Amino acid sequence: LDSGTFQQVRRLLNGLQPVEIAHLLESSPPPSRRILWTLIDPELEGEVLQELSEDVQLQFLRGMNTEKVVEITEGMDTDDLADVLQRLPDAVIQEVLAAMDAQDRQRVEQVLSYDEDTAGGLMDTDTITVRPRVTLDVVFRYLRRHDELPGSTDSLIVVSGKGEYVGLLPLSKLLTSSPNSTVREVMSTGLEAIPATMRDTEVASLFERHDWISAPVVDDDGIVVGRITIDDVVDVIREDADHSLMSMAGLDEEEDTFAPIHRTAPRRAIWLGINLLTAILASSVINIFQGTIDKVVALAVLMPIVASMGGVAGSQTLTVVIRGMALGQIGRSNINWLVSREFFVGLINGMLWALTMALVAGWWFEDPIISFIIAAAMVINLLTASVAGALLPITLRSIKIDPALAGSVALTTITDVVGFFAFLGLATYFYA
Amino acid sequence: LDSGTFQQVRRLLNGLQPVEIAHLLESSPPPSRRILWTLIDPELEGEVLQELSEDVQLQFLRGMNTEKVVEITEGMDTDDLADVLQRLPDAVIQEVLAAMDAQDRQRVEQVLSYDEDTAGGLMDTDTITVRPRVTLDVVFRYLRRHDELPGSTDSLIVVSGKGEYVGLLPLSKLLTSSPNSTVREVMSTGLEAIPATMRDTEVASLFERHDWISAPVVDDDGIVVGRITIDDVVDVIREDADHSLMSMAGLDEEEDTFAPIHRTAPRRAIWLGINLLTAILASSVINIFQGTIDKVVALAVLMPIVASMGGVAGSQTLTVVIRGMALGQIGRSNINWLVSREFFVGLINGMLWALTMALVAGWWFEDPIISFIIAAAMVINLLTASVAGALLPITLRSIKIDPALAGSVALTTITDVVGFFAFLGLATYFYA
Numbered sequence: 088l089d090s091g092t093f094q095q096v097r098r099l100l101n102g103l104q105p106v107e108i109a110h111l112l113e114s115s116p117p118p119s120r121r122i123l124w125t126l127i128d129p130e131l132e133g134e135v136l137q138e139l140s141e142d143v144q145l146q147f148l149r150g151m152n153t154e155k156v157v158e159i160t161e162g163m164d165t166d167d168l169a170d171v172l173q174r175l176p177d178a179v180i181q182e183v184l185a186a187m188d189a190q191d192r193q194r195v196e197q198v199l200s201y202d203e204d205t206a207g208g209l210m211d212t213d214t215i216t217v218r219p220r221v222t223l224d225v226v227f228r229y230l231r232r233h234d235e236l237p238g239s240t241d242s243l244i245v246v247s248g249k250g251e252y253v254g255l256l257p258l259s260k261l262l263t264s265s266p267n268s269t270v271r272e273v274m275s276t277g278l279e280a281i282p283a284t285m286r287d288t289e290v291a292s293l294f295e296r297h298d299w300i301s302a303p304v305v306d307d308d309g310i311v312v313g314r315i316t317i318d319d320v321v322d323v324i325r326e327d328a329d330h331s332l333m334s335m336a337g338l339d340e341e342e343d344t345f346a347p348i349h350r351t352a353p354r355r356a357i358w359l360g361i362n363l364l365t366a367i368l369a370s371s372v373i374n375i376f377q378g379t380i381d382k383v384v385a386l387a388v389l390m391p392i393v394a395s396m397g398g399v400a401g402s403q404t405l406t407v408v409i410r411g412m413a414l415g416q417i418g419r420s421n422i423n424w425l426v427s428r429e430f431f432v433g434l435i436n437g438m439l440w441a442l443t444m445a446l447v448a449g450w451w452f453e454d455p456i457i458s459f460i461i462a463a464a465m466v467i468n469l470l471t472a473s474v475a476g477a478l479l480p481i482t483l484r485s486i487k488i489d490p491a492l493a494g495s496v497a498l499t500t501i502t503d504v505v506g507f508f509a510f511l512g513l514a515t516y517f518y519a
Numbered sequence: 520l521d522s523g524t525f526q527q528v529r530r531l532l533n534g535l536q537p538v539e540i541a542h543l544l545e546s547s548p549p550p551s552r553r554i555l556w557t558l559i560d561p562e563l564e565g566e567v568l569q570e571l572s573e574d575v576q577l578q579f580l581r582g583m584n585t586e587k588v589v590e591i592t593e594g595m596d597t598d599d600l601a602d603v604l605q606r607l608p609d610a611v612i613q614e615v616l617a618a619m620d621a622q623d624r625q626r627v628e629q630v631l632s633y634d635e636d637t638a639g640g641l642m643d644t645d646t647i648t649v650r651p652r653v654t655l656d657v658v659f660r661y662l663r664r665h666d667e668l669p670g671s672t673d674s675l676i677v678v679s680g681k682g683e684y685v686g687l688l689p690l691s692k693l694l695t696s697s698p699n700s701t702v703r704e705v706m707s708t709g710l711e712a713i714p715a716t717m718r719d720t721e722v723a724s725l726f727e728r729h730d731w732i733s734a735p736v737v738d739d740d741g742i743v744v745g746r747i748t749i750d751d752v753v754d755v756i757r758e759d760a761d762h763s764l765m766s767m768a769g770l771d772e773e774e775d776t777f778a779p780i781h782r783t784a785p786r787r788a789i790w791l792g793i794n795l796l797t798a799i800l801a802s803s804v805i806n807i808f809q810g811t812i813d814k815v816v817a818l819a820v821l822m823p824i825v826a827s828m829g830g831v832a833g834s835q836t837l838t839v840v841i842r843g844m845a846l847g848q849i850g851r852s853n854i855n856w857l858v859s860r861e862f863f864v865g866l867i868n869g870m871l872w873a874l875t876m877a878l879v880a881g882w883w884f885e886d887p888i889i890s891f892i893i894a895a896a897m898v899i900n901l902l903t904a905s906v907a908g909a910l911l912p913i914t915l916r917s918i919k920i921d922p923a924l925a926g927s928v929a930l931t932t933i934t935d936v937v938g939f940f941a942f943l944g945l946a947t948y949f950y951a
Contacts (some may be wrong), residue, residue: 106728114848116856186854227694236691239732241673256907258690260666262659295757296538298750300671317749318730321854324753325727328760329842334769336838337831344843345853350861350866355835359828363872366827367879373820380812387812387819388805391826391935395798399769406768410761411776416546419676421777424548428780435784440795447799503823 097126105131109138116345133159142343145174146409155177157186165212169198175498195512206290207283210304210313211236215245219253219271223261241300245274250310252280280305283312290315291323331409334491341442361496362405376511385452386514389461393510396466397502404429404476405494412480426477433473441465456517464510471505529558534808536565541570549779561628565591569599571581574775585611597644597895601630619789636724639715642736643746645669648678651685651703655693671748673732679708682742684712704899712737715744722747723755764921766863793928801935808943811950817884818946821893826940828899836908838860844912865905874899888949896942903937
């Protein structure tokens, strides 16, 4: 690229919105990514950075010295800034905080004091609060003193003299009520404030169920410390939904699509290693039955079918249950019904495809015994797979292991072991 | 349950918000679900119905006669009502429309005229519009004539005399500007209106990127026909994210977790049948090499390991690529980089675990040839799996097949066939 083209790309790039530049960076392989970053206007860098996903953000932050980090984080929202800071070494955090004015520093420190995955870590501290006893007319005059309201402000927070949460004054109420009414008369008190320690996924499900746009956050004493807005909640919902998908393949939901080889390879190697162990375990089951296979080599041809069908049936059940758990639908009261439904679905589909496979095997090897053996093994394995697929996630969750991550490995191990054992075990009985 | 307990449950149930009742229904197996439904206050039924997921909604609607449907849909939002109607037979739709007043009917018919998966199908028709030449003071007086504003109203839509979209007047601008300014002076014109025919996933990604709360929808002539609000977009985002997870197991993202056996079994049977075909295909590869297995039975013990490791490596790549495609990150310009990264990651991890497996096999069977064969086959299969995992989704998308649905089946077929062929083929060469 000659320098003229560079100038053109630079102009094009900086004509985009920060969120679009961030999307472009995330869609670029590392080499182009580094070049693109150097072309971004320095005053846009902070805004672009806060739109990037965690993994990509970290890659750029690692390459910066402390002064650069201080410079780039100026003017970020407190919640985004806190997110960025949490990924940096302590020494850098201290320098960034030292460079801020006292009020901002206090706000960021407050957000930093909460875990990233809680309401406190998600909240923004720029709230507009009003007292219950003032009239709406006073509120109107107060608002006009602002140049603009904080983003996603759909209601003002009504607080007592001590700063305790009292209620909400939706802008739509403010605009449709008489200016002579007091805040107390028109405010809504139905919505309870969110405790700063609530898990972010729980916050997301509250927003999702109640169609909120923003909600106040309070500390242990009921004092308003910030507010959460729907745009941050949407990110939580997206990550939460991606979590099951990515975890089931042993991946992280924050994984950068274009992570370089030296970051991708080691992450995946661990997962492959775990799977190698379970595959060896399944093989050692086959090993027990070497003698039988030696007698009837057709068994070696057919045995992967039994394992594979169990794996597929089990993963269907597992996926439904993991999604249901993520949506908060599955608990102790309904798990029995679910397991029994899966049992019968496994039984019906097991018998259907076992019969089909028996006919295929009979035609293929002209041996009614092998037809019977593969049919019986398939029914056993599909039944086991369906019940295990339903019970595993619940069991894993109760011992605090992420079902989305460990469920698929554990299930494949079960369906392989049971599949090979049932098929080759039956064969040994009939052919021995 | 005696009738006293019933009364208690009924009181408890109807004390909940409609959205919570809906969640309770979705978390209940069909028998309790039917009982719970009969306990809901008739005036709450409509609100509860519109909060239910598609699949569950349909189950209740199927059991109602037309009068009941007419009664229950009174007072629903136009977009939710249109969603419900789209699932009913034409005759019922006509009767429900006939029972509505002319204005409401026209609104619903307008939404119904668009596909459910487009901006038009997602939009609400209750908008508040203002003219550019009036002063904010007039807007204030106009708003005070309303009892309340439509839900999620964060801005008023500025339209010309013909109803064409001109710009947006954010409530926060309205509240912070001088009442003597005109709408034209303070309105934002930066946001382009959404065409009614835009796909809902595209709408969702616009909302997500720009942190919108609501956005105007226009028809082909630029006339404002409605607006889309973030709460409906959140549902699209959730479904969109669930789509990849559920499709990879051959399931539908709208699938009811507690669907009864007679609905679950046939849906899953089809997927199992497709997988049986691919498993038989893989077995027929093994069948070619019966003679070799007969000679060296250890091959039968080890061959599932080669196939399994390929499957795991491939599904990791597939998941990353499918997620990247759903996020709109992957296109023609970066696919080459991605395929080559996957190639090298597959090569590195293939060699790592092939070496490990060679040592295990050498110790297990005390045969250096089998060690070499399994290592070579694993490298070949992991390389194939990684490259196929990256190329498959792109190829499937280009021929208009959903990669999330077809990708995992196609990939398993490839990794099984290549795995067995490489391992047994090499063995035949060395042992024959």
